[in-house]
Amino acid sequence: MNDLVKRSGRGIYVQGNDIDTDRIIPARFLKCVTFDELGPALFYDERFDTQDVSKGHILDAPAHQGASVMISDANFGCGSSREHAPQALQKFGFEVIIAESFAEIFQGNCTTLGMPCLVMDKAQRKALASLVGHHPDAEFLIDLQAQTLTFANERFSFTMKDSSREAFLTGRYDPLDELLVAHEAIQAVAARLHYSDQSG
Amino acid sequence: MAKNLYQKVWADHLVGPLENGQFQVFMGLHLIHEVTSPQAFGMLKAEGRHVFHPGRTFATVDHIIPTDDQRRPFSDPMAERMMAVLSDATEMHGIEFFQPNSGSQGIVHVVGPELGLTQPGITICCGDSHTSTHGAFGCIALGIGTSQVRDVLASQTLAMDPLKVRRIEVTGQLAPGVTAKDVTLHIIRILGVNGGVGYAYEYAGDVIDVMTMEERMTVCNMSIEGGARCGYINPDQTTFEYLKGRERVPSGAGFEQAVIRWAGYASDPDASYDDVVVIDGSAIEPTVTWGVTPGQALGISERIPDPAAAEGLDQELMTDALRYMQLEADAPIKGTKVDVAFIGSCTNGRLSDFQAVAAAIQGYKVAPDVRAIAVPGSVRCAAPEEEGLADIFKDAGFEWRLAGCSMCLAMNADKLVGDEVCASSSNRNFMGRQGSSSGRTILMSPIMVAAAAIQGAVADAREVFQLEKTS
Ligand code: SF4
Numbered sequence: 001m002n003d004l005v006k007r008s009g010r011g012i013y014v015q016g017n018d019i020d021t022d023r024i025i026p027a028r029f030l031k032c033v034t035f036d037e038l039g040p041a042l043f044y045d046e047r048f049d050t051q052d053v054s055k056g057h058i059l060d061a062p063a064h065q066g067a068s069v070m071i072s073d074a075n076f077g078c079g080s081s082r083e084h085a086p087q088a089l090q091k092f093g094f095e096v097i098i099a100e101s102f103a104e105i106f107q108g109n110c111t112t113l114g115m116p117c118l119v120m121d122k123a124q125r126k127a128l129a130s131l132v133g134h135h136p137d138a139e140f141l142i143d144l145q146a147q148t149l150t151f152a153n154e155r156f157s158f159t160m161k162d163s164s165r166e167a168f169l170t171g172r173y174d175p176l177d178e179l180l181v182a183h184e185a186i187q188a189v190a191a192r193l194h195y196s197d198q199s200g
Numbered sequence: 201m202a203k204n205l206y207q208k209v210w211a212d213h214l215v216g217p218l219e220n221g222q223f224q225v226f227m228g229l230h231l232i233h234e235v236t237s238p239q240a241f242g243m244l245k246a247e248g249r250h251v252f253h254p255g256r257t258f259a260t261v262d263h264i265i266p267t268d269d270q271r272r273p274f275s276d277p278m279a280e281r282m283m284a285v286l287s288d289a290t291e292m293h294g295i296e297f298f299q300p301n302s303g304s305q306g307i308v309h310v311v312g313p314e315l316g317l318t319q320p321g322i323t324i325c326c327g328d329s330h331t332s333t334h335g336a337f338g339c340i341a342l343g344i345g346t347s348q349v350r351d352v353l354a355s356q357t358l359a360m361d362p363l364k365v366r367r368i369e370v371t372g373q374l375a376p377g378v379t380a381k382d383v384t385l386h387i388i389r390i391l392g393v394n395g396g397v398g399y400a401y402e403y404a405g406d407v408i409d410v411m412t413m414e415e416r417m418t419v420c421n422m423s424i425e426g427g428a429r430c431g432y433i434n435p436d437q438t439t440f441e442y443l444k445g446r447e448r449v450p451s452g453a454g455f456e457q458a459v460i461r462w463a464g465y466a467s468d469p470d471a472s473y474d475d476v477v478v479i480d481g482s483a484i485e486p487t488v489t490w491g492v493t494p495g496q497a498l499g500i501s502e503r504i505p506d507p508a509a510a511e512g513l514d515q516e517l518m519t520d521a522l523r524y525m526q527l528e529a530d531a532p533i534k535g536t537k538v539d540v541a542f543i544g545s546c547t548n549g550r551l552s553d554f555q556a557v558a559a560a561i562q563g564y565k566v567a568p569d570v571r572a573i574a575v576p577g578s579v580r581c582a583a584p585e586e587e588g589l590a591d592i593f594k595d596a597g598f599e600w601r602l603a604g605c606s607m608c609l610a611m612n613a614d615k616l617v618g619d620e621v622c623a624s625s626s627n628r629n630f631m632g633r634q635g636s637s638s639g640r641t642i643l644m645s646p647i648m649v650a651a652a653a654i655q656g657a658v659a660d661a662r663e664v665f666q667l668e669k670t671s
Contacts, residue, residue, distance in 0.1 A: 016517070017513055017514075017517055018393055018394070018493050018517070020493075020628075020630045022609075022628065022630040022631070022632060022633050023630065023631060023632070026632055026637070027609045027610060027611050027633070027635070028610075028611065028635070030235050030263075030611060031264065031276075031278040031279065031282065031611065032239075032278075032282075033238040033239065033242070033281060033282055033285045034238075034239055034242055035239055035346075045631070045632045045637035049637075050637060050638075073513065074394065074513075075393060075394040075397075075427070078393060078394065078427065078493075079329070079628065079630060080328070080329045080343075081236070081327060081328060081329040081331075081343035081344060081345055082235070082236060082327075082345070082346075083236065083239075083327075083345035083346035083347060086345075101394060101397060103394070103397070103427065104397055104398070104427075104429050105329060105343055105344065105345060105429070108344075108345065108348070109345035109346075109347065109348075112345065112347040112348070113347065161361070162221055163220050163221045163222045163361050164220075166219075166220040166221050167220040167222075170219055170220060172218075172219055172220055174347070175218065175220075175222070175351065175359035176247075176249075176350065176351050176354060176355065178218055178219060178224075178359075179218075179224055179351055179354070179355040179357050179358075179359060180354065180355050182215050182216060182224055182355075182357070185215045185216055185224075186215055186224075186226060186252075186355065186356060186357055189213065189214070189215050189226045190226060190253075190356070192212075193212060193213070193226070193228065194458075194461060195228055195256075195322065196319075196448075196449075196450045196454065196458065197255070198229075198255075198258075198316075198317055198448040199255050199296060200296060200447065200448065
């Protein structure tokens, strides 16, 4: 039942405030000309040591394999504007991210990719994180319209950035077609701005 | 009605509202580089779209470029591939590309201002968060993701939410030896790494007014580290003088007209703001980081904070940061041993940064066990051979490299090894940022990096170079 407005899936709690995009995807993995291969590199340096041996990170715990809802803490996705970070999360299998707050560029990138960022207060997130730990097999039911999340018979509420929620409700999370419709208005704005010709 | 600069630029560039409540905004200047743009050209191709206005997009190569030998093909095959893809895409779409041999190559945020592409009152975007740098000229400059790079290539516009504006007034006068970098680290320390979420920062006040353009760029550069989407400084005489005579700036009567237009974008004296913060500039010390976010910073004379005094998750994060940094609570930061010294990046890799350090380091030598590298932000800022900049750095024991991002994020061969500690003039001290997953970064100003290089440990540049007496 993963339509745009309703999402479901199993969850995982990745703890930490200020989890930056360098941690989500270390810079050496940015050497690519497409985003296709990024999934396995997600959180690489937190999951593996320098010999590529697993450090037993929660993402690699057998119970959480296949999770598609990530719960984290404040200021998730801060740092660089690299879309490699949300792309790596999505390619790894995540479809929804829940946090106390999100860095703005990251949040915008996620929306364009069709991956909602849900804002949930600390008390609810703590309860949810502990429930997920005990019930890794249980399914989340997320309703973006009602802004509610049901898990293990408990109900939680969240908020979303208005424009992002609206984008999912209307199915217009990729804005490009709408931007192109305004072709004439764009030309009009370009004409009224007194930009100088900068070509060399 | 009185308006601030953000509101004026927004109004001029607004195309119209979008269905989801966002707004479509025209982008005057689009800068691209090899890390975040090749994928966007791939998307365009897959969707059968073309570039709408190639004359408003300019490309450079900075992140992956080697700083020792820039001859093609690059020794790293993946770096060569990224370079080749960008080169082909720009050629195919008629986009000007500042290649290494063009005489204009460098870090995207150094090149734009240097050439005069960056101008007051315009909108700028680039698939790179430090695009906020350009705001120093009184424009709205935004870092964007790759899908948005695609949007701008295809439509020259972006879907945006309007930002709130916080005016940050830095009052008084900086003490000798205190730099723009210290100001920006201090602001982030006070307002927090996510204090700016939802805001554009307008920097103002006596301290900002007397800054050079290079110093203003350093301040605006790190707006993003404070969570703000962009930062700007109202254009004034300093701005116009910097721009006069630059290659991509109109000359003669065209320049005079441009100045009148540019000046009109400055915030009106009675403009209103969503928030105002006043910071006493006279109280700022040379500032360095102790942890793994730019907000985990302290004055050079202070002691590292004790997590025991914090609560909850903060306490855990401080404890984690100290464990990662292998530092002890309540110890002085001064005297922390460093292994590597890096002067460069879009924060502090401009000509004036190297000039300031060069003026101080003559007669000094880098400590024997420190690896020190100086990496100019652009070909042009490495150019003034007659000043003998490179020789001064080399005589002091620095390696002098070719232009690029280098060890700021270590996408080329310039990396920390193991848990080395790096005194760095860059902008991010995130875990693993400088190329080793256990590497440790201490952010500071270029002159503080030079002092650390010479002492082999975090030091107060004012003492090392007797700055208090000379300035
Ligand atoms: S110097 Fe560093 S922060 Fe600046 S553009 Fe390059 S990698 Fe990004």
